Amino acid sequence: MSIAALLLFVRALGLTLSLWIVAGWSAAEAAIFFIVADVPISWIAVRSGTKAAVLAAVVAAVTSVVGAAIVLLWAGHDPAGAAATMQNLPAIDGDLIARAAEAYHRGPLAVLAGSFSGIPFKLFALEAAMGSDYQLLLFAPFVRLPRFLLNAIFFGGVSHFLSRWLNVRRRLALLAAAWVVFYAFYFTATAG
Secondary structure, X not given: OOHHHHHHHHHHOOOOHHHHHHHHHHHHHHHOOOOOOHHHHHHHHHXXXXXXXXXXXXXXXXXXXXHHHHHHHHHHHOHHHHHHHHHOOOOOOHHHHHHHHHHHHHOHHHHHHHHHOOOOHHHHHHHHHHOOOOOHHHHXXXXXXXXXXXXXXXXXXXXXXXXXXXXXXXXXHHHHHHHHHHHHHHHHHHOO
């Protein structure tokens, strides 16, 4: 398949630049990045509407497998280095890594619950690697998708409601301010 044919196929799927950004962001966040993929999904919800954000949520859920695979390979070859790197990321400490490990061993439903309780997905991949357990790659999209979908629907609905009073530029500014406040609070609350 030529590059031109591949680009036409990608374009036919509707994978615009913003969806490529979501895909890369989600893969990076599932591996090592510390700002959730909900941020660009919510931006798409405000900018382009709920339907576009739902597609972005699906793309993010699927591409999180790439980040999980990176962690699985990395931690499979260098478990101590991967664990040390994870522990040095903002808002991650040994206790959170232990909570993720315990939840991972309870199964996919516990991993799903973890995605709503502040346990970074990368920590589940780290634990999976410790046991050479690659099943995480199979259920990753299914445990990532619910939160991403709720995000897309919530921000799309709020944006639609606010569109009566605020133009898209002001709604995006409000969204940016909300994420800055959220992360300021989150990093302050989790600072050790």
